[in-house]
Amino acid sequence: MRALIGLLLALALGAGIVAAEPSAPVMDDRAKEIVDRVDQIMRGDSSVARLTMEIQSKHWKRTLEAKAWSKGTERALILIVKPVKETGTATLKAEDNIWNYLPKVERVIKIPSSMMMGSWMGSHFTNDDLVKESRMIRDYTITTSFEGERDGTDVWEFTLIPLEDAAVVWGKVVLEVRQGDYMPTWQNYYDEDGELVRTLRFGAYKEMDGRLVPTEMEVRPVDQPDEYTRVLYQSLDFDVALDDGFFSLRNLRGLRAD
Amino acid sequence: MDSVLLRIGWRNLWRNPRRTAITALAIAVGMIMLAFVLSLMAGMKRDLINQGTQLMLGQVQIHKRDYRPDRSIFDTVPLDGRALADQLLDRDDIFGAAPRVSAFGLVSSGDKSLGAEIVGMDRDAESQVTTLGRKLEAGDLPGRGERTIAVGRSLANTLGVSPGSELILLTQAADGSLGNDLYTVSGIFRTGLEMVDGGMVVLDLGVAQELLALEAGRIHEIALRSTSPARAMEVAAAIEQSLGVEDISVAPWQELAPQLAGWVAMSDSWMWIMYLIVFVLAAISVLNTMLMAVFERLREFGVMAAVGMQPRTIITMVLAEVISLALVSLLVATILGAPLVHWITNSGIDLSATTDGISMSGTVVDPVIRGAWAPAEFAVAAGLLVVCAALAGLYPATRAARTDPARLTRGEIR
Numbered sequence: 001m002r003a004l005i006g007l008l009l010a011l012a013l014g015a016g017i018v019a020a021e022p023s024a025p026v027m028d029d030r031a032k033e034i035v036d037r038v039d040q041i042m043r044g045d046s047s048v049a050r051l052t053m054e055i056q057s058k059h060w061k062r063t064l065e066a067k068a069w070s071k072g073t074e075r076a077l078i079l080i081v082k083p084v085k086e087t088g089t090a091t092l093k094a095e096d097n098i099w100n101y102l103p104k105v106e107r108v109i110k111i112p113s114s115m116m117m118g119s120w121m122g123s124h125f126t127n128d129d130l131v132k133e134s135r136m137i138r139d140y141t142i143t144t145s146f147e148g149e150r151d152g153t154d155v156w157e158f159t160l161i162p163l164e165d166a167a168v169v170w171g172k173v174v175l176e177v178r179q180g181d182y183m184p185t186w187q188n189y190y191d192e193d194g195e196l197v198r199t200l201r202f203g204a205y206k207e208m209d210g211r212l213v214p215t216e217m218e219v220r221p222v223d224q225p226d227e228y229t230r231v232l233y234q235s236l237d238f239d240v241a242l243d244d245g246f247f248s249l250r251n252l253r254g255l256r257a258d
Numbered sequence: 259m260d261s262v263l264l265r266i267g268w269r270n271l272w273r274n275p276r277r278t279a280i281t282a283l284a285i286a287v288g289m290i291m292l293a294f295v296l297s298l299m300a301g302m303k304r305d306l307i308n309q310g311t312q313l314m315l316g317q318v319q320i321h322k323r324d325y326r327p328d329r330s331i332f333d334t335v336p337l338d339g340r341a342l343a344d345q346l347l348d349r350d351d352i353f354g355a356a357p358r359v360s361a362f363g364l365v366s367s368g369d370k371s372l373g374a375e376i377v378g379m380d381r382d383a384e385s386q387v388t389t390l391g392r393k394l395e396a397g398d399l400p401g402r403g404e405r406t407i408a409v410g411r412s413l414a415n416t417l418g419v420s421p422g423s424e425l426i427l428l429t430q431a432a433d434g435s436l437g438n439d440l441y442t443v444s445g446i447f448r449t450g451l452e453m454v455d456g457g458m459v460v461l462d463l464g465v466a467q468e469l470l471a472l473e474a475g476r477i478h479e480i481a482l483r484s485t486s487p488a489r490a491m492e493v494a495a496a497i498e499q500s501l502g503v504e505d506i507s508v509a510p511w512q513e514l515a516p517q518l519a520g521w522v523a524m525s526d527s528w529m530w531i532m533y534l535i536v537f538v539l540a541a542i543s544v545l546n547t548m549l550m551a552v553f554e555r556l557r558e559f560g561v562m563a564a565v566g567m568q569p570r571t572i573i574t575m576v577l578a579e580v581i582s583l584a585l586v587s588l589l590v591a592t593i594l595g596a597p598l599v600h601w602i603t604n605s606g607i608d609l610s611a612t613t614d615g616i617s618m619s620g621t622v623v624d625p626v627i628r629g630a631w632a633p634a635e636f637a638v639a640a641g642l643l644v645v646c647a648a649l650a651g652l653y654p655a656t657r658a659a660r661t662d663p664a665r666l667t668r669g670e671i672r
Contacts, residue, residue: 055434057434058332059332059432059434060432060433060434061434062433062434062435083435085435086435086436089436100428100436102426102428102436102438104438104439105426105438105439105440107366107426107440109364109366109371109426109428110366110369110370110371111364111371112364112371112372112373114372114373115364115371115373118364118373119430121436122430122434122435122436
């Protein structure tokens, strides 16, 4: 009898040891594929968007109207259309760099790396967000942290941990994707101490240029619960022919919305 | 003590001029040493505080209570700041009041840009409070209403600009818009503080308010100059009370720059240790010389006692002598020491051969060490040495006065 108990105990302990062995972050290929696909839906090979951005801060609220062009993951151009005071202000993203064109002084300013964490146009998005927005697959180890039904919908939840050598400011990113249509529902950003820093919510899923996309995005900083930036897409066109020269400093000046 | 004894004491001094000269010189040298050290102490403390407060800090600053340490652009002083600055100048204890705005932004020239603090200040008001306007290598600070900009030496080097160049500022304005404008460089300052020289640009107050979309009355800070840095605490408390606005904080430099206050306290304590060492050295030399001088005359005191002089009278006579001696020493010390203290307070010790200025916890240390006049401290130091001399002289005199005159005159007591 004692021998049997001893054996059971040994087995139990053994099993425990096996289970407790830290699982090295194995790249979950399916998770990676899904995240890539979600990203691809939102971006296309190239895209042109009309959008408004509502920014609510503790001290002011304002709405910007803008037009945005993108090509691949590395090139994007955003032109402010309204308010009139800022019409013509444009941002060019090319690889890791960001330039702002200021029509008032007719000059282009390159944002230095020390200012990448600064706010973009007063919103709750940083310059860094523009640079890093579509680098999830490259910069993070992606694992499936939940799979199943939540609030009546089948979803996946993915946890993204930055790779050691990736220049990423977040400690962890968690996002939820609907299984049925690959629509993202939310994305939470944590700092290096594991504290939730900001949340991003997706909504108003609509078909635009033949694709189902979330046409509303809302980012909220956790430490300022009354503040938010909401992006609303009025139109999105995908796979528009744009040559690389379009995303140039020369084109940044005097860019028109139409 | 009657005048006869005083006269005898005085005459006794010159009975042995060489002995008197040596003793007087010992006391005088002690006094000069102490005066020198005291002058250096006072001077170094003054310089440390002045250099820490004069450059940008001022002696007292007024803010909205929550302004520090986050320095949010929205936390402006909840009164008309310019009017408040003018109104403070009416006070007897305020000599200068400089209103300022401050924000963080991007400074750009050509394809180079970097982050810096943008400070808006009124050049005329600022010159009454701080010395930034005197630290210009070239040009000047922006004058009232001028759309120009002054930058630090290292920032100018990084961006490759000189007076006449154009700079763009980009910042988040108070209305949420992207504040941006083009300015001509009016001047380049060099303070020796990398934080200022490499990370600060100066605009005129009104021009900065326009960039930041702040109304003319909205300011972040008023820097004040009062009668002396030593009075900053009481002045700050008095202003805060007279304003009576809960949301306004008036802080002395000790509170604004605790590291500077810490330095002052620390240098104070080690200077006192140094002073103590010098004092003990001076006191020992005075004690020694005085003891020798009085012991030498035990036989003389014996004779006096033998002819019927009261012990008390002998002691009084010695005291009269000591006081006379102290006066002579003080005269010698003044004649010899005054030029020395004058030199240390005016020319100072120039260390610039070994260094071209050190910056220490946010202040630039002048390579020239200068002293300061501290009359009260000088008097106390001189007085203490006289007391030492008196004690040293009275001890053998008292013993002599109380001993059998016969034994004294026989020279049995040494």
